[in-house]
Amino acid sequence: MNVRDEQLLRELNLYPLWVRRGVPVQEEVVPASVGMEGSPQVKTAAPVEMVMPVAELPEIAAIPEVASLDWTALKEKVRDCTACKLREGCTQTVFGVGDEQADWLFVGEGPGAEEDAQGEPFVGQAGKLLDNMLFSIGLKRGDNVYIANIVKCRPSNNRVPEADEIATCMPYLRQQIALIKPKLIIALGKTAATALLGRDAPLGSLRGTTYDYHGTPLIITYHPAYLLRSPGEKAKAWQDLKSAVALMQ
Numbered sequence: 001m002n003v004r005d006e007q008l009l010r011e012l013n014l015y016p017l018w019v020r021r022g023v024p025v026q027e028e029v030v031p032a033s034v035g036m037e038g039s040p041q042v043k044t045a046a047p048v049e050m051v052m053p054v055a056e057l058p059e060i061a062a063i064p065e066v067a068s069l070d071w072t073a074l075k076e077k078v079r080d081c082t083a084c085k086l087r088e089g090c091t092q093t094v095f096g097v098g099d100e101q102a103d104w105l106f107v108g109e110g111p112g113a114e115e116d117a118q119g120e121p122f123v124g125q126a127g128k129l130l131d132n133m134l135f136s137i138g139l140k141r142g143d144n145v146y147i148a149n150i151v152k153c154r155p156s157n158n159r160v161p162e163a164d165e166i167a168t169c170m171p172y173l174r175q176q177i178a179l180i181k182p183k184l185i186i187a188l189g190k191t192a193a194t195a196l197l198g199r200d201a202p203l204g205s206l207r208g209t210t211y212d213y214h215g216t217p218l219i220i221t222y223h224p225a226y227l228l229r230s231p232g233e234k235a236k237a238w239q240d241l242k243s244a245v246a247l248m249q
Contacts, residue, residue: 066171067178071100074175078152084168086153086161091116093153096176098146103248104139105182106130107173108149108223109191110161116154121147126224130188133224133237137245146180148173150195166195177216184248185216186240189223207240210247219244 069077078093087093094111097120114124122130131141139145151161151169161169177185187193190203196213197206203220211218221240222233 066175069175071179074172074179078172081152081172084153084165086151086155086165086169089156090153092119094119094121094149095152096146096148097121098142099144100146100180102144102146102180103183104145105177105180105185106145106147106188107185107192107196108147108188110149110151111154112158112225113154121149122224125228129224129228133241136238137241146176146182148176150192160191166191170195177213182216184244185213185218186244187218187220189226192223193220207236208243210243217247219247 066074066077075095078095081087081093090111094115108121111121112124112126115121115127121127130147134140134145141147150166150173152172153169155161155165185196187196190206193203193206194200196218197211203222206220209220211220219240222230222237227234227237
């Protein structure tokens, strides 16, 4: 890592925290926001050459006619959806946010408490870190970027969505992808990765490969919430982001 990269990582709170053995790690506080003015030029890594096909996730309770919906109808369909038990325990559905013709699509797991309250994905501490991650590669929320989740309703106690819940909600995300036509999808965390890939595997084994999601490149990295709990993994996430930039170039 050169001095420029190290300085950028420190400024954006993405630099790995090295901890002496036996000393507990303290969860770090993420800056409130980062603007786009003076966005740095990123030194990119070489793109990964290996491309792997994606298997279909079984649609356990697929919602009919979603594939024919435009943005307005799709948003209404999601808003009024009661197709699985998640809807009973959440305040509102969280559709997604951003540029509806974006080149970059970031997909997380599902809404948390703050997202459920505000109706927008990634608005808590994890969202602030995601904004910093976007800034680190010259991007900004809402500007050529769209952010969505695998499921649109908050699971109770922020648990991991169950397989049938994911399968029920996936048609919505698939239609979002079809309408956006992104040039790159970045899956944030294991739940998003395994749902998009249609198979279960440790996230560490899925990183470092460019997948083909029905004609769209797919890269996998860590979820910002995980990085808040495990700041030592931020260096790996930084490498994933640099690979994404190289792929887009």
